[in-house]
Structure formats: structure tokens, C-alpha cells
Amino acid sequence: MLAGTTGCSRLRPKPHREYVYVMAKETYLRDRVAAVSNRTADVQNGDRLLVLDHGRRFFKVQTDKGAQGWINEKMVATQSIFDQFAALTKEHEKDPVVATGVVRDDVYMHLTPGRETEHFLRLGEGEKLKLLRRATLPKPVPPGLRAVAPVVEKGKVVEAAPPAPPAMDDWWLVRDSKGNAGWIYSRLMDVDAPDALVRYSEGQRIVGAYILNKVYDPDAPQDDKNIPEYVTVTSPYTSGLPYDFNQVRVFIWNVKKHRYETAYRDKNIEGYLPLTVTMASDPYSKAPASATVAPTYNYRVLADDAPPVVPDPVTGAVVPSKTILKTYRLEGNLVRRVLPPDATPPDETHPEPVVKKAKKAAVHRRAVRAKRRRR
Known part of the structure; x- marks a missing residue:
């Protein structure tokens, strides 16, 4: 029994x-x-x-x-929320890293972008992050402020002015030091960038800083005499931008003056991550100097004939429909664009109107004459 x-x-x-x-x-x-x-x-x-x-x-x-x-x-x-975070980590475990960062304060990782979305793992201040992609969504607005009430003037109903564009929140999909993936609010983290370069940011937010090369300076003030040279990408301190950065800048090290200097700058662009750095030769040049392997970087910008980029209203993804790949080489202290022989660079979109040099000079001369008259 x-x-x-x-x-x-x-x-x-x-x-x-x-x-x-x-x-x-x-x-x-x-x-x-x-x-x-x-x-x-x-x-x-x-x-x-x-x-x-x-x-x-x-x-x-x-x-x-x-x-x-x-x-x-x-x-x-x-358990359901835990499993969803595990699936998110699995889905993005091989995504390329576009930049690195550090947590500014304690912050939760969210399942999707948004302040009211499911969250679970909490990252402590100083946690190292690997940034994978950006999303931007409208900032939540209290219900009472959403409606635009009509205006009554002298007994007549007058239509109210259209509301201003909604404030936006930027979010980053990141991996923490343990490999867990999740979305965090961008203002609670900082992108890793050397302090020596932050002083040259000129009011811009550093989106990424990437080592191109290293030069030896025996008289450098740093303990490590092998000084890295960088390419950086920056953007305005504005959330909700339809691009990741609007400026690329190359910093080389002046061995005589023991300081960083700008070797090249690409401004007023609508650029998208990732920026890739490799060691490569120029496939289009027959010159001996160009045939050698040199630090090379490339990134994409929005094509001139592409429609304006609008963030996805649900996911917040910023995806351009047509881009142009721009490739550059650092040859010594000079930066040169890699293009086929006799090729004309394709037109690209600019976030600000481009002022031609002749017109810009005329505007400057008028400003000088006006200043003299005021004296």
C-alpha cells in the first residue's frame, strides 16, 4: 500500500x-x-x-x-516584467555601442522609453554604461494643461493661439556593467569625455568622444606621455532633436605647445550615430602618403532630398530615410575627406540656413559701417 x-x-x-x-x-x-x-x-x-x-x-x-x-x-x-527585461537584454546583446557614459544619480532602467513605463533594475551613481540608441518622446503634461481654451474679447469668442510644440524627453537604450539592457532618462547620465575636451565644447553637449590616434609627448603635463587624439560629436542642449549631433570636431595634440588644437570641424549637419573609427588606406588615391594605413572615421548625415525626420510617436525612434556616408582620414595633423577622383560631394541637409561666404562678408561690412555711424 x-x-x-x-x-x-x-x-x-x-x-x-x-x-x-x-x-x-x-x-x-x-x-x-x-x-x-x-x-x-x-x-x-x-x-x-x-x-x-x-x-x-x-x-x-x-x-x-x-x-x-x-x-x-x-x-x-x-515574473512577467522580469522576463520582458530578460528578452530586451537578449534582443540587444549584440547591438553596436555608439558611445559610453556614466550614471549621474540613482536611476531605474525602463522597459520602454517613458516616465510611466515599467521599470525594474536600479543603477547607482557612477555606474558605467554602454549607449546603444536614442529615442525621444513628448514630455508628459498634466491633464488640465492640455486643452487650449477659447479667448473671449468684447463678448466675442476668439480662437486661442495654437499651442507651442510639446516639450520632449530624450531616452537612451543602454547596457550596464552586468550586461543588462534598459532605457534610462538622458538627463540622469553623462557621456564619457575627457575633461581636457569638455572646455572646448563651446556650450554644446558632447554626444561621443572617440580615440583616433596617440602621439608621444615627453614633456606633456599628463602622467601618461602617450596622448590620445580624438574625434568628437556634439549637439545643442535640446531634447527632441531629429538628429543625434550637428557638429563633428577633430582634436590633435600640439607637441610643441602641449595642448589640444582643432584640426577639422564639420558644422551645421544632421548627423546620426554610430561614428566608426578604423585604420585604413585611401582606396581612391594613388599618392604614396594616402596608400598608407591611417586613422579613418565615418558617419552618416541626412541627404538633401530626404524628407524631414520625425520621431516615431509610439517608440520615439529617430530613423532617417536617406543618408550620406562621409569618410575622413587623419594624415599627420591634417584631416582629409575620402572621395572618388573628381567626385562632387552629394548635397546634404543643414539644420540652419547656409550663408555663402560672399553674402556673409557683405553682412559683416554693413555691420561695421553701422557701428561707425553710431559712434
Whole structure:
């Protein structure tokens, strides 16, 4: 009889195990759901807890070490949310890194861009990040401010002025130091850039800084005498832009003056990440200097005949329909664009109107004459 009972128990399916995961930075389990309770265990963000029982707004759980207690349901993420984050990490585990950054303050990783979207893992201040892609969405507005009420003047209803464009929020899909992927609010992180270059940003936000080359300077003030030379991409301090950057700048090291100097600048462009750096020769040139391998970088800009880029209203993705690949080489202290012989560079879109040099000089002369008359 005992043998038969044992056999039946082996065929009986095991009960389903339910898990939840701690969302709070730090919290604790309590021995009862009451105004006065005892602490039974401390738990941290990301810890897995086995659910033993359900109460009103609380779960009775057990830690991996066997400690049991009650925890508020607002402090944990469900298995479904955990699985969705795992799927997001798997989906983007091989995405190219377009820049690196660091967390400015404690911040949650979100499942999708947006302040009200599901979140789970919490990153601490100083956490290193790998940036994968950007998204931009309208900033949430209180419901009472959304409607534009008509204006009444002298007993007549006058249509109100159209509302201003909505304020936007930028979000970045990132990987943390453990390889987990998620979206974070852009203003809670900084892109990694050397302090020596930040002073030259001229009021622009540094979007990425990439090493092109290294030169040896025995009299450099730095401890490391192998000084890196950089190509940087920058943008205005404005969220919701239809491009990733509007300026590219190459910094070389002046061995005589022991400082960085600008070797080349590409301004007033609508550029898109990634910017790629390689060592390559010029495939179009027959000159001996160009045949040698040199630091080469390329990036894409919006073509002149492409329609304006509009962020996707649901995902926030910024995807241009037609771009132009621009490639440059650093040859010594000179930067030269790589183009086929006798080729004319294709036209590209500019965020600001292009002022021709002759017209610009005329405007300058008029300004000088006007200044003299005021004297």
C-alpha cells in the first residue's frame, strides 16, 4: 500500500513556483502585516523572492537563503516584467555601442522609453554604461494643461493661439556593467569625455568622444606621455532633436605647445550615430602618403532630398530615410575627406540656413559701417 502511494505521488505534478523581484534600492521583510512588526531579512534591488502566500497588497516571500517575511507589492516586480527585461537584454546583446557614459544619480532602467513605463533594475551613481540608441518622446503634461481654451474679447469668442510644440524627453537604450539592457532618462547620465575636451565644447553637449590616434609627448603635463587624439560629436542642449549631433570636431595634440588644437570641424549637419573609427588606406588615391594605413572615421548625415525626420510617436525612434556616408582620414595633423577622383560631394541637409561666404562678408561690412555711424 505504501509503495502504491509513493508511486502516485511521483506522478503528481509539482506545484507551480511563483517568484517576484525586488525593485526598491533596499528594503526589508517583516514578520507580519501590521503597524508594528519585526524585521526578518534585508533585501536589495534585483533579489529573487519565492512567493509563499498572498495578502492584501502584500506578498509573503522567502529569500534564497531561507528567510521568510512579508513585503509590499509595490516594492517588487512580477515574473512577467522580469522576463520582458530578460528578452530586451537578449534582443540587444549584440547591438553596436555608439558611445559610453556614466550614471549621474540613482536611476531605474525602463522597459520602454517613458516616465510611466515599467521599470525594474536600479543603477547607482557612477555606474558605467554602454549607449546603444536614442529615442525621444513628448514630455508628459498634466491633464488640465492640455486643452487650449477659447479667448473671449468684447463678448466675442476668439480662437486661442495654437499651442507651442510639446516639450520632449530624450531616452537612451543602454547596457550596464552586468550586461543588462534598459532605457534610462538622458538627463540622469553623462557621456564619457575627457575633461581636457569638455572646455572646448563651446556650450554644446558632447554626444561621443572617440580615440583616433596617440602621439608621444615627453614633456606633456599628463602622467601618461602617450596622448590620445580624438574625434568628437556634439549637439545643442535640446531634447527632441531629429538628429543625434550637428557638429563633428577633430582634436590633435600640439607637441610643441602641449595642448589640444582643432584640426577639422564639420558644422551645421544632421548627423546620426554610430561614428566608426578604423585604420585604413585611401582606396581612391594613388599618392604614396594616402596608400598608407591611417586613422579613418565615418558617419552618416541626412541627404538633401530626404524628407524631414520625425520621431516615431509610439517608440520615439529617430530613423532617417536617406543618408550620406562621409569618410575622413587623419594624415599627420591634417584631416582629409575620402572621395572618388573628381567626385562632387552629394548635397546634404543643414539644420540652419547656409550663408555663402560672399553674402556673409557683405553682412559683416554693413555691420561695421553701422557701428561707425553710431559712434
